[in-house]
């Protein structure tokens with residue numbers, strides 16, 4: 360085999376490899392790339408004992424727009440979980456109660472949103488929307 364033929368074969372091998380790598384991307388329906396891989400998270404935000412002084416136990420909370428975020432109150436004092444701009448919210452709930460956070464569909468993936476307790480403004484955190 361001449362040096363020229365070897366170079367040509369190497370070029371063909373590279374072309375075949377590149378095609379093999381690109382093929383799944385071309386065949387894969389567009390929806391599979393992002394939305395089918397999106398995870399519907401069920402996550403929790405928690406107010407622990409003395410939360411009005413200690414803050415939320417979960418200062419950073421993950422959520423997905425199509426998932427479920429449950430707020431849990433483990434304090435004897437009532438608390439809630441709200442967006443300062445009204446994008447998401449729960450009612451005030453008492454000890455050992457849970458509430459589903461409403462309004463997640465209003466949010467945008469990849470954005471961090473502040474949250475707080477409406478009767479204890481010092482209770483704050485960040486909601487991270489992953490998809």
Ligand SMILES: [Cu+2]
Pocket residue numbers: 410411437438439476477478479482
């Ligand atoms: Cu509170």
